[in-house]
Amino acid sequence: MPALACSDTASLPVLCAQTFGVAADLLEVFVLVPISEWRGQVTHVALKLSQSSLSLQAIEDLLVQREQLSEQLDRSRTALQTYSEQVTKLKQTSDQVDAEKYHKRGQKVKQLDEDNKKLRSLLKTQLENSENLRKETQQTVETLRQEFDLLVRELMTFRKKEAQVSTSEAKGRKKAER
Numbered sequence: 001m002p003a004l005a006c007s008d009t010a011s012l013p014v015l016c017a018q019t020f021g022v023a024a025d026l027l028e029v030f031v032l033v034p035i036s037e038w039r040g041q042v043t044h045v046a047l048k049l050s051q052s053s054l055s056l057q058a059i060e061d062l063l064v065q066r067e068q069l070s071e072q073l074d075r076s077r078t079a080l081q082t083y084s085e086q087v088t089k090l091k092q093t094s095d096q097v098d099a100e101k102y103h104k105r106g107q108k109v110k111q112l113d114e115d116n117k118k119l120r121s122l123l124k125t126q127l128e129n130s131e132n133l134r135k136e137t138q139q140t141v142e143t144l145r146q147e148f149d150l151l152v153r154e155l156m157t158f159r160k161k162e163a164q165v166s167t168s169e170a171k172g173r174k175k176a177e178r
Contacts, residue, residue: 020059 017024 020063 013027013029016027016029016155034087
């Protein structure tokens, strides 16, 4: 059973109202003492809430529940504080890890850019070499074509002369045969 200590009986309704969370005008205060011990002093009181279906047992249960909830709230606050500290530590650790990751990624990107520049330079050199080789090949083909054309002309000239010599010899033989 809950107990309240109050030296002034006039302030007892206000104290009880605050404890139970109700308006003071909804409370009636009664003195409960065994008849054999009553000497005009107030040592124990009982409360009756007007317009309430609560019994004394229900009020005591509510007070016990309130105490349990208060303890649970304290434990929750402690757990929340611990959780908050852990989250803060994890965030700091995560920020450090992220910073390291970004730094490593930055270095990797830098290395990739350098490699890319080297590869572009190499590709440009190979392209220039390829173009020079193509030009040289084209010149060689043109030279070979010209030489082939010259050879064909010389061959044609040689065959014409040969044909003329054959024709002259054949005419000379015919004349000699006649």
